[in-house]
Amino acid sequence: MNLxxxxxxxxxxALAALTLVATALxxxxxxxxxxxxxxxxxxxxxxxxxxxxxxxxxAASMHVITSDDIRSSGVRSLPExxxxxxxxDVAQLSASRWGVSTRGFTGRYANKxxxxxxxxxxxxxxxxxxxxEAERVPLDNIExxxxxHGPAGSIWGSNAVNGVINIITKPAGETQGTYADAAAGDGGxxxxxxxxxxxxxxxxxxxFGAMGDTGDSGRGADGMDxxxxxxxxxxxxxxxxxxxxxxxxxxxxxxxxxxxxxxQTDGSYLPPYLTTIPIQLRYDRxxxxxxxxxxxxxxxxxxxxxxFAAERIRLGERVRAQPTTxxxxxxxxxRPAGAHEVTFGGxxxxxxxPADATDWITFNPAQRRGFEWSLFAxxxxxxxxxxxxxxxxxxxxxxxxxxxxxxxxxRLLFTPAEDLAIWGGISRASRTPARGEQDGIIKLTVLxxxxxxxxxxxxxxxxxxxxxxxxxxxxxxxxxxxLGLRTQASQSLSFDATVFWHRLSDDTGAAVPDTAPVxxxxxxxxxxxxxxxxxxxxxxxxxxxxxxxxxxPGWRHQIGLSHLDVTGPADATTSGLDRxxxxxxxxxxxxRSVIDLAAGWRLDARVRHVGQRGAPSExxxxxxxxxxxxxxxxxxxxxxxxxxxxxxxCFGRRSWSSRRTSAWPAPPPCRAAPSCAGGRPSERAARSxxxxxxxxxxxxxxxxxxxxxxxxxxxxxxxxxxxxxxEGCVHLPHCPVRRVACGEPAGRCPVPDLRAGQRCSLGxxxxxxxxxxxxxxxxxxxxxAGTGRGGAGLPCRVLAGTxxxxxxxxxxxxxxxx
Numbered sequence: 001m002n003l004x005x006x007x008x009x010x011x012x013x014a015l016a017a018l019t020l021v022a023t024a025l026x027x028x029x030x031x032x033x034x035x036x037x038x039x040x041x042x043x044x045x046x047x048x049x050x051x052x053x054x055x056x057x058x059a060a061s062m063h064v065i066t067s068d069d070i071r072s073s074g075v076r077s078l079p080e081x082x083x084x085x086x087x088x089d090v091a092q093l094s095a096s097r098w099g100v101s102t103r104g105f106t107g108r109y110a111n112k113x114x115x116x117x118x119x120x121x122x123x124x125x126x127x128x129x130x131x132x133e134a135e136r137v138p139l140d141n142i143e144x145x146x147x148x149h150g151p152a153g154s155i156w157g158s159n160a161v162n163g164v165i166n167i168i169t170k171p172a173g174e175t176q177g178t179y180a181d182a183a184a185g186d187g188g189x190x191x192x193x194x195x196x197x198x199x200x201x202x203x204x205x206x207x208f209g210a211m212g213d214t215g216d217s218g219r220g221a222d223g224m225d226x227x228x229x230x231x232x233x234x235x236x237x238x239x240x241x242x243x244x245x246x247x248x249x250x251x252x253x254x255x256x257x258x259x260x261x262x263x264q265t266d267g268s269y270l271p272p273y274l275t276t277i278p279i280q281l282r283y284d285r286x287x288x289x290x291x292x293x294x295x296x297x298x299x300x301x302x303x304x305x306x307x308f309a310a311e312r313i314r315l316g317e318r319v320r321a322q323p324t325t326x327x328x329x330x331x332x333x334x335r336p337a338g339a340h341e342v343t344f345g346g347x348x349x350x351x352x353x354p355a356d357a358t359d360w361i362t363f364n365p366a367q368r369r370g371f372e373w374s375l376f377a378x379x380x381x382x383x384x385x386x387x388x389x390x391x392x393x394x395x396x397x398x399x400x401x402x403x404x405x406x407x408x409x410x411r412l413l414f415t416p417a418e419d420l421a422i423w424g425g426i427s428r429a430s431r432t433p434a435r436g437e438q439d440g441i442i443k444l445t446v447l448x449x450x451x452x453x454x455x456x457x458x459x460x461x462x463x464x465x466x467x468x469x470x471x472x473x474x475x476x477x478x479x480x481x482x483l484g485l486r487t488q489a490s491q492s493l494s495f496d497a498t499v500f501w502h503r504l505s506d507d508t509g510a511a512v513p514d515t516a517p518v519x520x521x522x523x524x525x526x527x528x529x530x531x532x533x534x535x536x537x538x539x540x541x542x543x544x545x546x547x548x549x550x551x552x553p554g555w556r557h558q559i560g561l562s563h564l565d566v567t568g569p570a571d572a573t574t575s576g577l578d579r580x581x582x583x584x585x586x587x588x589x590x591x592r593s594v595i596d597l598a599a600g601w602r603l604d605a606r607v608r609h610v611g612q613r614g615a616p617s618e619x620x621x622x623x624x625x626x627x628x629x630x631x632x633x634x635x636x637x638x639x640x641x642x643x644x645x646x647x648x649x650c651f652g653r654r655s656w657s658s659r660r661t662s663a664w665p666a667p668p669p670c671r672a673a674p675s676c677a678g679g680r681p682s683e684r685a686a687r688s689x690x691x692x693x694x695x696x697x698x699x700x701x702x703x704x705x706x707x708x709x710x711x712x713x714x715x716x717x718x719x720x721x722x723x724x725x726x727e728g729c730v731h732l733p734h735c736p737v738r739r740v741a742c743g744e745p746a747g748r749c750p751v752p753d754l755r756a757g758q759r760c761s762l763g764x765x766x767x768x769x770x771x772x773x774x775x776x777x778x779x780x781x782x783x784x785a786g787t788g789r790g791g792a793g794l795p796c797r798v799l800a801g802t803x804x805x806x807x808x809x810x811x812x813x814x815x816x817x818x
Contacts, residue, residue: 047146047166049378049391050119050155050343051333059391059411059423061087061149061484061498061544067170070139072594072604074632076183076191079132081139082165083608084592085147086546086560089584091613094228095187095215096133096260099583102149102163103502104540104564106584106613111508112161112431112478114152118169118252120289120307123159125351126323128434128508134258134283136234138193138211140179143170149544150500151480153429154393154409155343157374161429161478161504171250172197172205172240179209188216188229208237217261227278230260246295254287264318267446269459269524274446279316286310299335303345304328318360323435324352339382343393346375351400353435361465363439370400378409389413391425399432402475419488424481431476437508441465444531456527461520464511464531476506494548502540507533509580510572536577539567554596562588578615585611585625601635 048058055062063085075081079098083090089106091099101110111128114121117137122130145167152160181193195209210233217229236254243249259282266277289307296302306328313321329347336342353368378393391411398404411425444464447454454460484498512534517527542564549557564586572578590608597603607629614622 045146046119046168047116047148047164048152048155049380050331050345051341056415056421056486057389057413059389059413059425059484060152061482061496063147063149063546065145065147067142067144070142072602072632072634073606073630074604074634075139078135078137078139078167081145082147083590084606086558086590087149087544087562087588088147089588089610094226094262095218096228096230097262098132100130100132101584102147103500103542104162104566104584105580107580111159111434114156114160114164116156116164116166118289118291119166119305121159124434125325125353126311126313126321126355126434127436131283133230133260133281134232134256134285136211136213136232136256136258137167137169138195138209138234138236140181140193140195141169141175141209141236143168143174149498150482151409151427151429151478153407154395154427155376155378157347157376157395157407158397158399158430158432161431169238172207172238173199175207176205187218188214190214202241204239204241206237206239208235210235227261227263230258232256232258248293250291252287252289254285256283256285256287258283265445267443267461269446269461269526273448273459279318282312282314284312301333303331305331318358320356320358322354326350339385341380342377343380344377346373348373355435360443361436362441363435364441365439368400368435368439372397372399374398387415389415397430397432401433401438405430405475405477421486422484423486424483426479426481429478429480431478431506433476437465439465458525458527460517460527460529462529462531476508478505479503492550495545496547497543497545499543500541504538504540505535506538507535510534510536510575510577512575534575536569536572536575538569538581541565556594558590558592560588560590573615573617578617579621582615583613585613587611599635601633604632604634606630
């Protein structure tokens, strides 16, 4: 066992409003607040268009949570991590059950939010939405979470109505060595996570791990046992293989077993008619997934994916289902001559959805099996380079219930300045009903006799569901218009705002009597009344705003605010729709402050305000507005007795763990060899390398080149400036660069005295730069290759795309773009 790669993380998982956590933090994370804000616009995302693009080029409301955000905040679950996103409503319903949504309709089964893991949908085909208590993606495996607010059906398909959450996991090569994470806290919360990664022959990497998470039952608002204990187990494995510079494959496997307790209402035909009973949800899943990405030519790349998921769902004696899904998908990006970039593809999915009839639910038909397919295409057209960009696309989905339906999208992006983007869009998205929603007939509740709802002498059994005879095939669609602005007001302040208008046609949550009550004599005389879902129209409008402010080095503020106004039909109260309409608060606000303290310590404080939720007609379901405070204190130390030291850095300091972060550009750790030698960067690792490599690169300290107080690190960008990868050493704030390959022709080398046969190495560039130092901050070398502004407002030199701080300068700013 390699002790240098073990991470010790003993954190209390307290559910109190104020939680102080002592944990291990890599030293590189302490430098995040020092990075220039322009790096934010160069973050690479894939969820907006199913291709890699800069966040600045996305004509949509989008936010990114990085692995450093997750680690720094001390969250212990995916829903808790999503609370870091402005405009995201996350409601904890019990110890393990969550309601997650954006732009309205929050609930345990939020059926208008599409959740993906590495582009693979985890939307339940049996129950609309996501079972968050069973969706176990280890937080240590997450590279970033991309959250797209608003419809995205034209690219991701059905159910991407109000938004998309895409959880992107780390490659196996970035999780090498042994990792252990244990946590214990109040409420009987205990978590253990173990992972090990290694490398095989031929450039392959692998990892496997296991996790257990348990929690005891808590207390309800009435002080009684809430019956919400949970027990979850998970094992996962991943294998990656690079077949060349432009081809890679991934295989993944996961086994999940989740058990959670809850309480439900049970109806009876005898007094007291309605009782609360304990019930247990048991969810088991086996998942296999494969992906292959390749570049067929300079202008065409292809991605293939396939997955198999077998689930077993048991809700006490009420629900017994065993859905199986086999899916394949192909996605291509084509860059023809001109200013177009076309994304196109399709998918085929086979669903087998058997479910047993029980006393509580029956299905009509009893078996549902068949194929679903999809085709999509989207063109991004640069109308005017650097100013106008248009996106148009459409996707056609065919499902088992409503047939084929199209989801078009049209967006326009205007960038009048490099630090300002204005965008707008109109789109349509549709929702596919789940089997339980479309085919199920549920014994909803019993109306006791002699009540305002049932003044008669017999109890009435309400049957709810579209599986009854005569249920209509309705269209569930959303039409949306959006207008947004994204700007970097200064080097310390960025701002993002979106206004939206939605018109939704759906039938979930609204039910009206289908026929007159029917008398049933057995087992006890009662009446049965069928309730049929009714189509309704809802209009939503709102505002989402977020700001990132860095008033001083090492201090960062993130502020978010969202407002939602919902207008429903006049009979929303009688149909029960108002419970859905008012499930999301009108106002959500949050403030996060991250400050780097002395001796490697960091304080991450978060204040969030949640407005009142609940229908006016249901006072018992009201949840008053509240304000919550969470605080996490993290630090790096070499003197904790129970934690062995972790990977050495380039300057001899030590940190507990090291992770690479792609979204917020934090440099990955230097390897013990060849990147670090004698406590300093190895010159061998500092040589030039093609921009596609992931090998750490650090500038060596040489006589005549003054190293900034905090050091410098390096990254890479392609020649178009669209891709920026930040790589370097721990404790080194980094500079984005465009690397020049070793051994390139002398005619392209910036060193004028290069003799025939000699290579244009980084060392020669630095020696040439050292000779030019006497020319001042904007001397001959800087004038020859261009200059830029540093992260602290100081000039930086640019030598063949490699940015080097001038004498006395700090960390570098934006990358040189040809």
